[in-house]
Amino acid sequence: MSARSCAGFLLGACLSAVMVAAAPKMPASPPRLPASPPRLPASSFAPANTLKLPNGVTIVSQPSDQSQLVGAQIFLPAGLQQQPLDKAGIAAIAAATILASPVEGDQTLERVAENLGATVSYTLDPTDTRFYIESRASDFPRLLHDLRSALRNPALALFASFQAKAMTNANDVTKSPLETAYAMVRRVRYEGTGFAFPDAGNAISIANVTRKDLQTYLRQAQRANGTVIAVAGAANTDVLNAIAREFSDLGAAAETTAPAPRAVERTRQIVAHRNIPSPWIAVAYAAPNQYSADFATMLVIEALLGPGGDVHALAFASNTTAPMEYLGAYYQYEAQPGSLIVFLDGESTSVDQAVRDLETGIARLRDKNLPPELISEAKQLALGSYYLSATDLNQLSWLLGRSATSPDGVQFENVLPQRIAGVSAADIRRVAQHYLAKETVAIVLPQPQSH
Amino acid sequence: MDWRPRLRLWNMRGALAALFSSLSIAPGFAFAAAETPQAPAATAEVLGQTQLNDGLTLVERRANISPSAALEIWIRCPASGYGASRPGIARLAVLALLEKKSGDTTLRELFRRAGAQVGVSVYHEGTEIAVLAPSYQASAMLETLAGQVLHPRVDQSAYLAARQRLAAQQVATTQVPDQLLRDSLFSHMFASGPLHDPTYGDAQTLANLSLDDVNAFLGRAYVPANEIVIAAGNVDSNDISRRVSSQAPPPANAEPMPDSALSPIGVTPTTLQRSQASMGGVGIGWFGPPIADEQASTAMDFLSDYLTRPGTGLVAQAVAGLYPTVNFYGQFITLRNPGVFFISATGATLDPDAALGTIRESVRKAVAAQLSKPEFGRALDAFRTHLLRELQTPQQVADNYGWYFTQGATGYSPSATDARLGGDYFAQVQRLTPAYVSAIAKRYLSTEPAVIVLPRGPLPTAVNAAP
Numbered sequence: 033m034s035a036r037s038c039a040g041f042l043l044g045a046c047l048s049a050v051m052v053a054a055a056p057k058m059p060a061s062p063p064r065l066p067a068s069p070p071r072l073p074a075s076s077f078a079p080a081n082t083l084k085l086p087n088g089v090t091i092v093s094q095p096s097d098q099s100q101l102v103g104a105q106i107f108l109p110a111g112l113q114q115q116p117l118d119k120a121g122i123a124a125i126a127a128a129t130i131l132a133s134p135v136e137g138d139q140t141l142e143r144v145a146e147n148l149g150a151t152v153s154y155t156l157d158p159t160d161t162r163f164y165i166e167s168r169a170s171d172f173p174r175l176l177h178d179l180r181s182a183l184r185n186p187a188l189a190l191f192a193s194f195q196a197k198a199m200t201n202a203n204d205v206t207k208s209p210l211e212t213a214y215a216m217v218r219r220v221r222y223e224g225t226g227f228a229f230p231d232a233g234n235a236i237s238i239a240n241v242t243r244k245d246l247q248t249y250l251r252q253a254q255r256a257n258g259t260v261i262a263v264a265g266a267a268n269t270d271v272l273n274a275i276a277r278e279f280s281d282l283g284a285a286a287e288t289t290a291p292a293p294r295a296v297e298r299t300r301q302i303v304a305h306r307n308i309p310s311p312w313i314a315v316a317y318a319a320p321n322q323y324s325a326d327f328a329t330m331l332v333i334e335a336l337l338g339p340g341g342d343v344h345a346l347a348f349a350s351n352t353t354a355p356m357e358y359l360g361a362y363y364q365y366e367a368q369p370g371s372l373i374v375f376l377d378g379e380s381t382s383v384d385q386a387v388r389d390l391e392t393g394i395a396r397l398r399d400k401n402l403p404p405e406l407i408s409e410a411k412q413l414a415l416g417s418y419y420l421s422a423t424d425l426n427q428l429s430w431l432l433g434r435s436a437t438s439p440d441g442v443q444f445e446n447v448l449p450q451r452i453a454g455v456s457a458a459d460i461r462r463v464a465q466h467y468l469a470k471e472t473v474a475i476v477l478p479q480p481q482s483h
Numbered sequence: 484m485d486w487r488p489r490l491r492l493w494n495m496r497g498a499l500a501a502l503f504s505s506l507s508i509a510p511g512f513a514f515a516a517a518e519t520p521q522a523p524a525a526t527a528e529v530l531g532q533t534q535l536n537d538g539l540t541l542v543e544r545r546a547n548i549s550p551s552a553a554l555e556i557w558i559r560c561p562a563s564g565y566g567a568s569r570p571g572i573a574r575l576a577v578l579a580l581l582e583k584k585s586g587d588t589t590l591r592e593l594f595r596r597a598g599a600q601v602g603v604s605v606y607h608e609g610t611e612i613a614v615l616a617p618s619y620q621a622s623a624m625l626e627t628l629a630g631q632v633l634h635p636r637v638d639q640s641a642y643l644a645a646r647q648r649l650a651a652q653q654v655a656t657t658q659v660p661d662q663l664l665r666d667s668l669f670s671h672m673f674a675s676g677p678l679h680d681p682t683y684g685d686a687q688t689l690a691n692l693s694l695d696d697v698n699a700f701l702g703r704a705y706v707p708a709n710e711i712v713i714a715a716g717n718v719d720s721n722d723i724s725r726r727v728s729s730q731a732p733p734p735a736n737a738e739p740m741p742d743s744a745l746s747p748i749g750v751t752p753t754t755l756q757r758s759q760a761s762m763g764g765v766g767i768g769w770f771g772p773p774i775a776d777e778q779a780s781t782a783m784d785f786l787s788d789y790l791t792r793p794g795t796g797l798v799a800q801a802v803a804g805l806y807p808t809v810n811f812y813g814q815f816i817t818l819r820n821p822g823v824f825f826i827s828a829t830g831a832t833l834d835p836d837a838a839l840g841t842i843r844e845s846v847r848k849a850v851a852a853q854l855s856k857p858e859f860g861r862a863l864d865a866f867r868t869h870l871l872r873e874l875q876t877p878q879q880v881a882d883n884y885g886w887y888f889t890q891g892a893t894g895y896s897p898s899a900t901d902a903r904l905g906g907d908y909f910a911q912v913q914r915l916t917p918a919y920v921s922a923i924a925k926r927y928l929s930t931e932p933a934v935i936v937l938p939r940g941p942l943p944t945a946v947n948a949a950p
Contacts, residue, residue, distance in 0.1 A: 065597060065627055070619050076550040096548045098902055101871045146795050147861060149868030168868050264548065265875075266902075409596050416598020419550045419617035423716075423876040428548060 103425025109258030115226030121233015262433030571684020609889030664766030676743030716877030764829030
């Protein structure tokens with residue numbers, strides 16, 4: 033059954049929210065806030081320092097003397113896109129194995145952290161696996177050493193149990209209409225890479241993974257070139273020395289370049305059925321990635337469309353559960369290339385109408401220069417989202433790490449707001465014309481019998 | 484509805500308030516005598532705090548690591564109003580305040596369009612208005628916020644919009660089992676007063692609240708002595724102080740917080756009736772020490788962390804062992820007198836009786852044995868780290884100042900600390916010993932708790948929820 037054949041029967045929903053966001057009005061004279069926003073500061077973030085170890089590992093720090101707490105992201109250059117195509121899911125098994133590896137006697141890495149009141153977690157990103165440590169600075173060297181111990185000596189004996197858990201995870205994901213729609217979009221947009229599969233993999237690819245594969249994958253993930261450690265908070269000398277000590281022995285293993293996905297040549301519509309009460313829709317477009325010159329403009333476009341959450345809202349991580357709902361625009365800019373996906377649910381309007389309304393909004397972005405007040409408001413929203421996405425050490429250290437690998441270096445996080453502020457109507461039109469063209473529409477419909 | 488997840492440890496906590504006498508104890512309630520505080524009273528000076536001539540309290544805490552700021556105004560006021568109980572009045576009033584238009588824009592919309600996030604939270608004895616702002620906008624936004632909130636008066640249009648919003652919230656909140664359990668538990672533990680009534684109120688009360696009622700409430704509650712303005716994060720302290728001072732209202736008399744009378748706790752759990760399908764659950768509450776007893780309150784915070792923290796807490800682990808997908812929640816809610824140690828567990832497959840048995844048995848075991856010195860030392864250190872981790876964002880810092888202000892003890896707020904862990908709260912943590920914590924656990928957690936059971940099946944409605 034295609035979406036077309038369902039027209040007038042299926043109910044659509046969140047588009048009203050999207051379209052409201054797409055056409056905001058600014059009052060003629062905004063009450064009691066300056067009519068034009070204050071000037072952006074040249075530097076929005078605390079000063080940061082970069083250190084490159086002789087082996088190529090990058091250490092970047094943003095120290096503060098206002099807390100005893102430190103947060104560190106360890107970016108290992110092995111993400112979802114780099115997974116072997118027939119073994120998708122291996123990144124999740126590998127990361128889970130590290131947390132469960134014994135590091136102090138029988139105590140696992142995760143347990144040692146918990147006993148200290150600290151945390152060690154992982155997140156799978158498109159191009160890296162990130163381990164995050166948050167602890168008091170005095171406990172950090174111990175935990176970092178334990179993480180390195182686990183990476184050196186992962187508990188491969190646990191492979192079978194983690195493989196079984198991964199199977200369960202992958203099965204659970206297929207029941208979620210949101211995850212299903214997201215997976216369908218990725219399947220089309222990232223064909224030929226590991227990111228074309230759900231983060232947890234699928235039953236076939238997980239079954240393909242062997243213990244030997246896991247060992248090889250973990251070994252290849254530990255290479256100096258591409259490894260970044262970003263630390264924020266009480267990043268004192270002991271903390272920085274510990275990082276240098278633990279990561280100076282990483283070798284320059286052969287780089288595994290992420291394969292490029294097959295280009296999306298045409299508009300596509302794909303349909304799946306699930307046991308759900310109402311339809312879910314994901315409409316995806318190409319988008320610049322975070323280091324593109326068009327990144328700031330696309331952030332403003334995202335604001336115009338009504339963002340539903342940040343880039344990690346749908347990420348696979350050890351300390352969060354997958355969201356069951358997500359409505360609005362989702363800008364995946366960590367993947368190469370990026371994607372802009374608008375999630376709609378079909379509760380109150382027809383699927384056709386929902387998609388048509390979105391396409392009308394996108395066409396407006398492509399075909400006309402938007403009014404200055406609308407662009408001004410969208411830029412304020414984009415700036416607000418950016419600044420408010422960096423409030424805790426986890427977020428700050430992530431932002432720092434991605435800046436370190438950008439063409440601008442650590443200044444990237446200060447430069448980006450200026451770029452957002454400088455976006456023009458012509459920029460929006462140009463970027464919309466370039467990227468928002470060949471859409472992929474994924475529709476998840478209720479099972480026929482549930483009608 | 485709140486727009487952000489609340490803090491685990493401190494969202495409903497407070498600190499010192501030497502108001503033992505403010506609470507009338509219902510006949511037949513055998514509550515233990517107040518703890519003898521082992522620690523000195525709160526220090527006179529509170530980190531970052533100043534008081535304006537009109538009685539308004541201002542807290543500025545600068546932290547430059549995040550390019551954001553939390554701008555909050557807390558009002559110490561009863562959620563059910565003064566005099567005859569009118570549950571929902573405080574919530575209706577604050578919603579109306581945010582719906583008030585200047586030009587053709589409400590305050591809420593104005594801030595949102597400028598890239599900020601706005602939220603309100605209404606607790607039994609305090610109202611919070613919070614704005615999370617990009618730092619470069621913070622000063623101007625705080626001045627605007629203060630200008631509207633510190634001079635509160637709403638019109639018919641704002642009142643009608645707020646009524647509509649609150650009506651929707653009242654419906655939505657009946658679908659949240661944790662909220663139902665917490666509201667029901669407080670209703671059963673407190674016989675009257677602001678702690679007795681749900682902060683959302685009900686449809687009937689809402690229908691009877693007029694615009695005049697709202698403005699009368701704002702006039703009585705929103706006076707400088709009841710208010711604290713907090714600016715935390717990347718803010719310019721001098722600019723903040725100047726802008727808030729420019730909006731400060733004239734002094735006015737502040738009315739005392741109405742009393743909340745305690746109910747006798749029965750041994751039979753109270754079962755809620757239901758009307759539509761949802762998950763099962765259980766809520767358990769013990770009376771704890773008053774906030775005036777800072778040492779005992781801190782010990783209860785430690786116990787809350789040790790027993791109920793998800794993943795590591797002894798009780799949390801026991802319940803998760805029984806139901807791996809359970810929604811488990813526990814904390815000591817620091818209140819003027821007494822505090823409440825609260826645990827809830829909800830889940831689609833949860834058998835409330837089995838969960839209740841597991842929770843009570845885990846607590847019983849924990850209370851029976853004093854922690855060894857090494858284990859206590861480890862747990863106390865982990866507790867400190869948890870505190871630091873839960874006080875790292877501007878919003879978390881501001882929230883904690885606000886809560887403790889509403890309970891009359893800003894100086895005891897965990898936020899009133901520095902990088903060396905100075906301040907009253909961490910000094911109390913430092914003084915805890917295994918023997919003292921054990922004695923406090925025996926004193927407060929060996930008593931009969933109040934228990935609310937939510938059987939699996941339809942959810943209760945406000946109408947058919949029965950004691």
